[in-house]
Amino acid sequence: MVATIESAEEDAVGQQGHDESALLEVEGLSTYFFTRDGVVRAVDDVSFSVAAGETVAVVGESGCGKSVTSLSIMGLLQTPPARIVSGHIKLQGRDLLTLPESEMRKVRGNEISMIFQEPMTSLNPVLTIGRQIGETLVLHEGLSEKEAESRAVELLRLVNIPEAERRVREYPHQLSGGMRQRVMIAMALACQPKLLVADEPTTALDVTIQAQILELMSDLKQKTGSAIIFITHDLGVVAEMAERVVVMYAGKKVEEAPVVDLFERPRHPYTAGLLDSVLKLGSSSGERGKRRLNEIPGTVPSLKDEIVGCPFAPRCSYATDYCRTDAPVLEEKAPEHFAACFHSDQLAEQEN
Amino acid sequence: MFSYIVQRLLATIPVMGVVALVVFSLLYFSPGDPATIIAGDMASEEDVREIREQMGLDQPYFVRFGTWIGGVLQGDLGTSIFTNRPVADLIMQRLEPTVALTVSTMIVAVALAVPLGIIAAWKAGTAIDRIVMGFAVLGFSVPVFVIAYTLILIFSVWLEVLPVQGYVSITEGFLPFVQHLILPSLALGAVFAALIARITRASMLEVLSQDYVRTAKSKGLNQKEVLLRHALKNAAVPIVTIIGIGVALLIGGVVITETVFAIPGLGRLTVDAILRRDYPIIQGVILLFSFVYVFINLLVDVSYCFFDPRIRY
Numbered sequence: 001m002v003a004t005i006e007s008a009e010e011d012a013v014g015q016q017g018h019d020e021s022a023l024l025e026v027e028g029l030s031t032y033f034f035t036r037d038g039v040v041r042a043v044d045d046v047s048f049s050v051a052a053g054e055t056v057a058v059v060g061e062s063g064c065g066k067s068v069t070s071l072s073i074m075g076l077l078q079t080p081p082a083r084i085v086s087g088h089i090k091l092q093g094r095d096l097l098t099l100p101e102s103e104m105r106k107v108r109g110n111e112i113s114m115i116f117q118e119p120m121t122s123l124n125p126v127l128t129i130g131r132q133i134g135e136t137l138v139l140h141e142g143l144s145e146k147e148a149e150s151r152a153v154e155l156l157r158l159v160n161i162p163e164a165e166r167r168v169r170e171y172p173h174q175l176s177g178g179m180r181q182r183v184m185i186a187m188a189l190a191c192q193p194k195l196l197v198a199d200e201p202t203t204a205l206d207v208t209i210q211a212q213i214l215e216l217m218s219d220l221k222q223k224t225g226s227a228i229i230f231i232t233h234d235l236g237v238v239a240e241m242a243e244r245v246v247v248m249y250a251g252k253k254v255e256e257a258p259v260v261d262l263f264e265r266p267r268h269p270y271t272a273g274l275l276d277s278v279l280k281l282g283s284s285s286g287e288r289g290k291r292r293l294n295e296i297p298g299t300v301p302s303l304k305d306e307i308v309g310c311p312f313a314p315r316c317s318y319a320t321d322y323c324r325t326d327a328p329v330l331e332e333k334a335p336e337h338f339a340a341c342f343h344s345d346q347l348a349e350q351e352n
Numbered sequence: 353m354f355s356y357i358v359q360r361l362l363a364t365i366p367v368m369g370v371v372a373l374v375v376f377s378l379l380y381f382s383p384g385d386p387a388t389i390i391a392g393d394m395a396s397e398e399d400v401r402e403i404r405e406q407m408g409l410d411q412p413y414f415v416r417f418g419t420w421i422g423g424v425l426q427g428d429l430g431t432s433i434f435t436n437r438p439v440a441d442l443i444m445q446r447l448e449p450t451v452a453l454t455v456s457t458m459i460v461a462v463a464l465a466v467p468l469g470i471i472a473a474w475k476a477g478t479a480i481d482r483i484v485m486g487f488a489v490l491g492f493s494v495p496v497f498v499i500a501y502t503l504i505l506i507f508s509v510w511l512e513v514l515p516v517q518g519y520v521s522i523t524e525g526f527l528p529f530v531q532h533l534i535l536p537s538l539a540l541g542a543v544f545a546a547l548i549a550r551i552t553r554a555s556m557l558e559v560l561s562q563d564y565v566r567t568a569k570s571k572g573l574n575q576k577e578v579l580l581r582h583a584l585k586n587a588a589v590p591i592v593t594i595i596g597i598g599v600a601l602l603i604g605g606v607v608i609t610e611t612v613f614a615i616p617g618l619g620r621l622t623v624d625a626i627l628r629r630d631y632p633i634i635q636g637v638i639l640l641f642s643f644v645y646v647f648i649n650l651l652v653d654v655s656y657c658f659f660d661p662r663i664r665y
Contacts, residue, residue, distance in 0.1 A: 109571035121563040126585045136571045171661045
């Protein structure tokens with residue numbers, strides 16, 4: 001009895017070694033793709049952290065490095081061509097990048113699991129739903145096939161799939177897209193992971209189903225207490241789900257802020273542009289009837305070339321000469337609000 | 353499912369009918385006359401004509417085809433022109449060595465090629481991949497008889513570990529039976545294995561780039577589980593298809609392999625029959641091979657359901 005108390009104390013002491021609030025810390029992550037045409041800097045010196053139970057959204061347009069960031073965390077990059085050239089990814093203080101593959105496999109699907117974008121292609125067409133959910137439990141929790149199947153039925157009920165006993169023996173092609181994404185969620189939550197990485201989980205679904213899936217995810221988050229990294233380009237989803245937002249552009253983090261702060265006072269012109277390009281209720285039919293949605297002019301720079309200055313400068317209406325020669329660093333512009341821009345204050349004034 | 357199988361079996365009837373007609377016509381119109389061969393060099397034209405009449409060779413095309421096909425439908429494949437014995441009996445006598453050879457070849461080829469193909473796909477672009485595919489090209493391009501004689505030279509003549517030629521029935525002991533089959537199976541299986549290995553690699557490569565393989569990895573499964581549990585079953589349909597098609601290759605290869613290794617099977621029976629223009633035997637053997645081929649393709653089609661639940665008949 002005494003011994004258990006002592007060891008519990010030791011555990012508590014042992015955990016003080018790192019920042020206790022952070023579940024996952026990504027520090028200076030750079031993931032490059034070494035292709036025949038040259039080096040693509042898909043993720044360049046990105047840092048952020050996720051606290052236990054927190055939902056952090058990573059936003060940006062296609063090709064900004066959001067998905068590569070998530071695959072880097074999972075250790076699922078295709079190497080070659082991809083390689084993490086520097087940085088740390090720490091899960092409760094343990095650097096995942098230095099773990100041997102066999103140890104990393106115990107993390108995957110168990111401590112961190114992932115929901116993918118395409119429910120139509122992310123499930124194996126030749127294995128039953130029950131088998132696909134159950135195999136994680138067999139693998140990480142040592143359940144028998146039979147126990148795993150009954151747990152799979154429970155999990156299907158948890159994600160609101162009707163007739164779970166029957167569905168568990170069905171194949172993915174017998175389910176609709178929304179159902180399949182529910183199955184993916186059930187699969188990801190099977191081992192009660194500490195962190196869930198959701199890579200655009202609603203992008204491929206139609207709008208009514210999207211709302212249902214988001215509701216389900218918020219609901220399950222309440223129940224399980226998993227932290228979520230929510231990768232998306234949909235700012236509507238961000239507003240609904242996230243507590244904190246990381247904005248990425250051209251492989252770099254350009255802004256990070258609590259969600260309300262970000263929506264009300266963006267400190268980076270790119271974020272402001274993204275917000276402007278979303279239809280707001282009541283704003284479009286305001287002054288003169290119809291108004292065209294704003295878009296961000298230009299395109300994302302090629303990640304193959306060394307970017308001099310601010311990567312957003314060519315598309316930015318605030319850009320000045322030194323934006324094109326000097327890269328702005330990420331600074332705390334307001335409490336907990338970071339942005340990499342020389343003109344943050346100007347932008348903030350204008351927004352007000 | 354059951355009705356599908358019945359349907360497919362019924363569909364084999366016209367196929368076999370066409371095969372019978374083509375085989376018969378080919379031999380009917382090909383040059384060479386069994387009567388002259390039976391009569392020998394010294395025979396007069398009168399003798400030859402007499403023999404021809406006796407055997408019904410002077411009858412018109414349709415009468416001869418009708419007589420033969422009528423017999424076949426009643427289970428009578430005809431009588432050998434030379435030995436005067438029923439073709440069905442001759443085939444049954446020679447069946448065992450050929451079945452043993454083809455089955456062991458298929459086992460050797462599949463057991464060798466599928467794992468190699470999987471490894472090549474898994475290690476795609478590496479030295480292992482190149483070595484495996486190099487061997488596949490070799491197996492594909494070197495003729496059966498060259499491989500056969502090379503194997504005999506190495507294992508029988510130099511190393512003296514395996515018999516040079518011949519066949520021992522399984523009833524005479526399992527070990528000698530296996531020993532006599534190793535080299536012929538390897539020689540005959542080379543092309544077959546090369547084909548399967550290439551298709552396995554290509555099919556696996558395609559599957560390994562699919563999203564669900566990434567999902568499987570994200571669950572923490574190891575490489576073996578990802579490859580065998582998640583990928584292989586998805587890649588199986590093309591692999592099984594090529595195994596079925598490859599049976600045709602085997603049938604062709606059996607004739608050569610049996611000749612090189614002096615195995616008294618159907619291949620040898622056919623070669624001897626062709627040399628003697630023993631039409632009933634040739635027709636019977638080809639009919640049998642065709643039937644086996646059609647039947648194996650049916651098996652392949654049915655096996656798809658087992659691998660892919662989306663396929664239903």
